[in-house]
Amino acid sequence: MALRNAVMAALLEGEASGYDLAKGFEASVANFWMATPQQLYRELERMEGEGLVSARVVQQERRPNKRLFSLTEAGRRVLRAYVAGGPAKPLAIRDELMVKVQCVDIGGAEDVAAVLAAVAERVERSTAKLARYRRMQERMLAGRTEDEYLATAERVGPYLTLQGGIALEKGNIQWGETVLERLAQRAAALGGGPAATLSG
Amino acid sequence: MALRNAVMAALLEGEASGYDLAKGFEASVANFWMATPQQLYRELERMEGEGLVSARVVQQERRPNKRLFSLTEAGRRVLRAYVAGGPAKPLAIRDELMVKVQCVDIGGAEDVAAVLAAVAERVERSTAKLARYRRMQERMLAGRTEDEYLATAERVGPYLTLQGGIALEKGNIQWGETVLERLAQRAAALGGGPAATLSG
DNA sequence: TTAGCTTATTCATATAGTTGACTATGGCAA
DNA sequence: TTGCCATAGTCAACTATATGAATAAGCTAA
Known part of the structure; x- marks a missing residue:
């Protein structure tokens, strides 16, 4: 309901x-x-x-x-x-990618590589989504500044939720890129050594 | 499953x-x-x-x-x-608060106030959650720098997902505070004038 | 000219998720 | 000494969501 x-x-x-x-x-x-x-x-x-x-x-x-x-x-x-009416239910998230990242240490280098690929895919998707959001934003603003828009537009709800989407995707991208870096660094540091022995 | x-x-x-x-x-x-x-x-x-x-x-x-x-x-x-295995399903979100924000223009000042309160509540919750995450992070790091930790720890998955949680809550807080500001500004600009006439 | 895509919807089935109540035990505070 | 909270779990019923296929039209590109 x-x-x-x-x-x-x-x-x-x-x-x-x-x-x-x-x-x-x-x-x-x-x-x-x-x-x-x-x-x-x-x-x-x-x-x-x-x-x-x-x-x-x-x-x-x-x-x-x-x-x-x-x-x-x-x-x-x-x-x-x-x-x-009543308070809104807290935000509910279901994110398989996070489950996979949580398990990144489960096996050897191949498993890490699979997680890496999944994160890279997420970053790509988020980048595409962010670009779409930006275009929507420009269309909404139609030349006006944000201040002008918010002061004069009849409806601001859709603009504010769009901002939410933009913030979310930006966060996703930043997080994903950090994870990619960190995991690459770690793989290099472990250098096929201990990781490989864990892979059985 | x-x-x-x-x-x-x-x-x-x-x-x-x-x-x-x-x-x-x-x-x-x-x-x-x-x-x-x-x-x-x-x-x-x-x-x-x-x-x-x-x-x-x-x-x-x-x-x-x-x-x-x-x-x-x-x-x-x-x-x-x-x-x-296979690619992770895309992130699924259900956020009632966003639905309410989307509808913020539906009525008069009372409705805007209700949405404002809901956003403020979200900001509070996110702030509390962020603080908890920070404590968990400190406990995980246990004095080490992030670089040290990521290079030496046996498992990094939980740390990386925690980073995801931190990024999410930070985004939530920033977005929420912006929305609160913007809506307050707008309410002031409209000054109980046109908004009140829409409230029927 | 046929295979595949988009528009537009419906049906049936399967899986997942929510709600509320119920059983027990023990600790703690008014 | 009653009542509430935390631990630890179970049961039944319900609602919501997801999956897969079917129908039906026209359009487009090989």
Whole structure:
């Protein structure tokens, strides 16, 4: 029952189809609340049943028809109550990469190399994501300075969460690069010696 | 089937009871893989059935007996295969606070105030967590410099993931403080004028 | 012209995660 | 001396999430 809040938050930007939400979750909410397409379609249906969103079918000529959902007044009220109400649940993270890093000492050089590769991949992904975020930021600012934007824009929520995403990815990249360095240094220091004997 | 990897990673530090794992997940793995006690007890039982962990009952005098689990050789092999194998799933985040921030423009000053309070709470929690991480770091280093530690310690995984936790919480704090500032500025700029009229 | 991609959605099944209550024991403080 | 907190765990029921496949249309490049 928390996904629906994220969905409603996304629908604040305007109407969207299940498919729209599924790919990128309107490219902003997805960064802090992931969901699979099936999850979204089902939740949207339920929400429609409860009157939180309303759907209208858009006939399309060269593609399948789609149902565009928008937030109803009732949905808006529920969302407002949620925002104003109780404390937010603490941030929940699930990160396989960290589990692997935690285990980096388990075997020999090959295992370290595998972890290294995984960290490098994360750094690449984060770099790409950061670049995308930066472009989104520029589009939002549209020439204005941050101060101007924050003082005059109608909505600042999406900008602030985007800042959150940027901070997260920056942190990821910095951490990852440090780890790569440190592990390379260590591998060099151990020089195939003790590490190799541990690899059995 | 991913929780078990986190559990095995935690058991690399040595044997632990379900209860030990539940409160703090050996105080390190929990930072990137949360699980409720029930989840852990159930998973440990299953893993025992599959021979990944073994349990021994420790009779206690002034407390209930406990079952201490440790990683078996089979478990170790499975964990190694996991670490070396396929790419890690991308980081999954669920953050209610971000959903609320995304919605900060939904109503009037009261709603903004609620979001502000939620962000402030997050900053406090993150500050406390960061302090705890710093203490853990000092304990790990035990007087050595980071370079010395990374070159000589038997295991560096837990240190590197701790660094990840530190980076994350630092990012959280910085972001949160920026948001608090920005929203306060904006509230002042709007000065109870337009914001109040939107509150209906 | 056929294989694969994108749009757009639905169905069924499997796995994972949450919630609340319940059993025990002992320590500590009001 | 009652009540709450910490240790240590179990059970049942529920909700949420993920996986895989199916359908159906048109577009594009080999």
